Amino acid sequence: MNDTTIEKTLFQAPKPSAPADLLKQIQAEIALPSAKTAPRAREWQNPLRRWFPAMAFGVLMLSCAIIMAVQANWATNLKVQNDVLRATTAELPKLREQHAALENAQANQDELVQLRKDNEELHQLRAEAAQLRNLPAQIEQLQNENKRLAAAPAASSNTASGAGFFADAQAEADRVKCVNNLKQIGLAMRIWAGDNNDKYPTSLVVMSNELSTTKILICPNDTARQPYASLGFQQFQDNMTSYKFTVQPDDENYPHCITARCPIHHNYLLADGSVQSVNPDKFREVQKDGRWYLQNIETGEPF
């Protein structure tokens, strides 16, 4: 069986006949959609659909017309501008001349402004030159006054001078240095006593280990003993010191008794380690029970 026969046979397939009452049943069940409901869905679409091609064409034509109108307007404007430019071109040489004249005038104006500035500077310089001419006379006047002032202190020799001021300062510095020497000696005595059953030394040489240098044993104003300040403790002797020692071994129990004093500055080292710098017109030394104390001359009260 070839393809043609098969196809022919298939085309001639038997057609089953429908039951007799099927047609009536189907016809009885015909239920067409109501006339109102079906078109309603498309009612609003129909006018648009119907008129859309015409509207689209109309919109296209209108757009074209607008574009053409705009282009025509541009072309007219460009023509007008072109005419104006052509008319202006005819006057171009004249305008160039005017421009050159204007630039020339501008350059003259700038030059004038510059000249004015230079003139002002010239006036200013002249004023400064006049001031400078007067300056030597002023300098000469000031020099004369300076000479006069320098001569004035030499004439009055009795008034306070810078040399006197420095001498006072030096004296005060020496006095403070003397106080410091005594304080260091007092500290050395107390340290020595701490190592020796609280007994103070009766000789400087004995407590030489507690003293840093022999310089502190010489008062700065004791010019006669200054050479001893350069000696070591091996050469130093008790009578070489500037200070007068009145210390006794049990002075620690008498804190106000004098252990050493400077006869030049009237500085007193007391047994409690303090150093008192007193006015000899107001205080004096008094001896009581073999020890020396300071006493107020006017009131007689102990220091």
Next chain:
Amino acid sequence: MGAASELVTLFYQRIFAYLRRLSGNDEDAADLTQKTFARTWQALASYQKRSSFSTWLHGIAHHVYLDWRRKRNVGDAQSDEWWEAQSDHSPTPFETTAERELAQQLYRWVDELDEEKKQTVHLHYYQNLSLNETAEVLGVAASTIKYRLREALAFLRSRSEAESRAERRIV
């Protein structure tokens, strides 16, 4: 209403025949035919006239059949007796008994085709739809229809040749 009745008169036989061959019995075919027309009236407003009414109606019938088949999960093949009965009762162009038997066998082999090819053969050959109409009903391209028909004919030819060889061997 009159126009609808006229449409039913024109097409109900073809639709019934199509659904009868596919469904396998008269009752189901009658039900499916009724459903097809009921659905036709519902969808009448959406008919766009892009295809002929016959094609559109066959499309609805095809979908009605697919829905029914999906719900029932029925078998594919028709019984031999039905094709014999159809050939016996219907007026056929086959003159000899041998030709008639061969045709019945051919129809049975068509029912052995897979569903897509069977649908294509039914619509194109049995329902006399063109290739484009068949393609439109099944929602595929015309080239696909051509391919399916070629495959179906190859299958039927191979079955026929196998049958001929078996007969010769018996003789």
